[in-house]
Amino acid sequence: MKNVVKIMALLLMLCSVNMEAQIFKKLKKSVERAAEEAVIRKTEQKVNDETEKAMDSILNPNIGSKDKKKRNKSSKQKGNQDDETSEDNYNLNEENGQNNFGVYSKFTFIPxxxxxxxxxxxxxxxxxxxxxWETGGSGEVVTISNSQNKWLSLVRRSGYLPTMENTLPENYTIEFDLTNNGYGEPKSFSKLNFLFMTRKAYVGGRGGTLAEVEILLSHNGFNVRKVSNFGGELDTRVGSTINRNIPDYLNNTVHISLAVNKKRLRMWVNEEKLVDSPNLIQANIGRYFIIEARDVLPEKGHFVGITNFKIAESTEDLRSLLLKNGKFSTTGIYFDTAAATVKKESYGILLDIANMLRDNDGINLQIVGHTDNQGEADYNQTLSERRAEAVKQILVDEFGINEGRLQFMGKGETDAIDDNTTVKGRANNRRVEFIKI
Structure with a gap:
């Protein structure tokens, strides 16, 4: 009996040792598997990080250089920071939205x-x-209580066509201020159509093959409703419903910016791009532009008006002009009336100038302000100087361009390039010129 007990105890001990060995083997495998998984996770993370960096370098080639410059800057003493450093700081701040232009810092329209x-x-x-202007309906020039400008009042069912000697080119921009009022009552609404036509006409139905952007004004809000084209010359029919409703723009004033680049149409309302249609302008669409009012009824209290209406051809970009001619000028930097305050819708062109300076370290600029001949010559001289200085200061303060690369001066009304007896001529003379020095 004792022998049996001993044998059983021995068997139990062997089983225990075997179980412990199996447990140890399992534990060992578990540890090995956990270690292996940790290595895999670490490797995957490294691959992901490297992939993200590679994609960033493809999609935004400036990121790597910015990070490198940022690291280099941290190793320098503050007193030794060079001109490039301040411009790099602007790039980083711009990405974080630190800019006095506010929401307009995303405004990419260039006139x-x-x-x-x-x-x-x-x-x-x-x-x-x-x-x-021309119309097949009616309308009149008016003033309104909250504006120093004169406005063309758009009424009833009328189309409004700017009188021009030639048809519109392949690439151009259109800008204007649009105001509306009297849209508080339910079931009270009007439509505005921005029409790009192949034939001269005062209504869309007679404009041949055309494209349009439709805006609805109602008690619900200011609604950019749809973008479409139609007619016999189309290769591809486009009909897009947008329905972007912005209540804050109702009974208010907004800035409209339109850009036609061959087949592409883009439209901004204030700083926000609401239309970007790459194949809307086909065949000969866009040779004429009209604004068509529909059911704008003064007897119901409706008012819709436009002012500061501008069409400009897009030719060479400013970098090409500067490198080829040593200078360029723009009427796309806007100021408050009789003042040197730069309007926020100037952001796109100012950003383009700043980027050109950042990309070309060897270029320094003299900024020259010009006015038309309205008012006293001494006043215009002072105003042109103040405006040139304001542009310089914005490039320094808001865009991080080193102040030593910029000079400014004013020429007042003394260097006219167009006829001051016409509205278009005066607008051409009110410009900012950039000269390579």
Whole structure:
């Protein structure tokens, strides 16, 4: 019996040892597997990090250089920071939205550089239809209580066509201020159509093959509703519903910016791009532009008006002009009336100038302000200097360009490039010039 007990105890001990060995083997495998998984995770993370860096370098080639410069800057003493450092700081701040231009820091519209048409209705009599426009309906020049400008009042069912000697080119921009009021009552609404046509007409139905952007004004808000084209010359029919409703723009004033680049149409309302249609302008669409009002009814309290209307051809970009001619000028930097305050819708062109300077370290610029001949010569001289200085200071303070690369001066009304007796000529003369030094 004792022998049996001993044998059983021995068997139990062997089983225990075997179980412990199996457990140890399992534990060992588990540890090995965990270690292996940790290595795999670490490797995967490294691969992911490297992939992200590679993609960033493809999609945004400046990121790597910025990080490198940022590391280099941290190793320098503050007193030894060079000119490039301040411009790099701006790049980093810009990405974080630190900019006094606010929401306009995302505004990418750049106006054309060759002015084709301009009208602010300053020389038109109140109550008359403006001299530089055509319509098959009616309308008149008016003033409104909260604005120093004159406005063309759009009424009922009328189309409004700017009078131009030639058809519109392949690449151009259109800008204007648009105001509306009287849209508080339910079931009270009007439509505006921005029409790009192949034939001269005062209504869309007679404009041939065309493209349009439709805006609805109602008690619900300011609604950019749809983008479409139609007609017999189309290769591809486009019909897009947008329905971007912005209540804050109702009974208010907004800035409209349109850009036609061959087949592509883009539209901004204030700083926000609401339309970007790459194949909308086909065949001969876009040779004429009209604004068509539909059911804008004064007897119901409706008011819709436009002012500061500008069409400009987009030719060579400013970098090409500067390298080829040593200078370029723009009418796309806007100021408050009789003041040196730069308007926020100037952001796109100022950013383009700043980027050109960052990309070309050897280029320094003299900024020259010009005015038309309205007002006293001494006043215009001072105003041109103040405006040139304001542009310089914005490039320094807001865009991080080193101040030593910029000079400024004003020439007032002394260097006119166009006829000061016409509205378009005066608009051409009110410009900012950039000269390579």
């Amino acid at each position: 054309g550089n060759k002015l084709l048409f301009y009208d602010d209705f300053a020389k038109d009599a109140i109550g008359d239809f403006p001299a530089n």
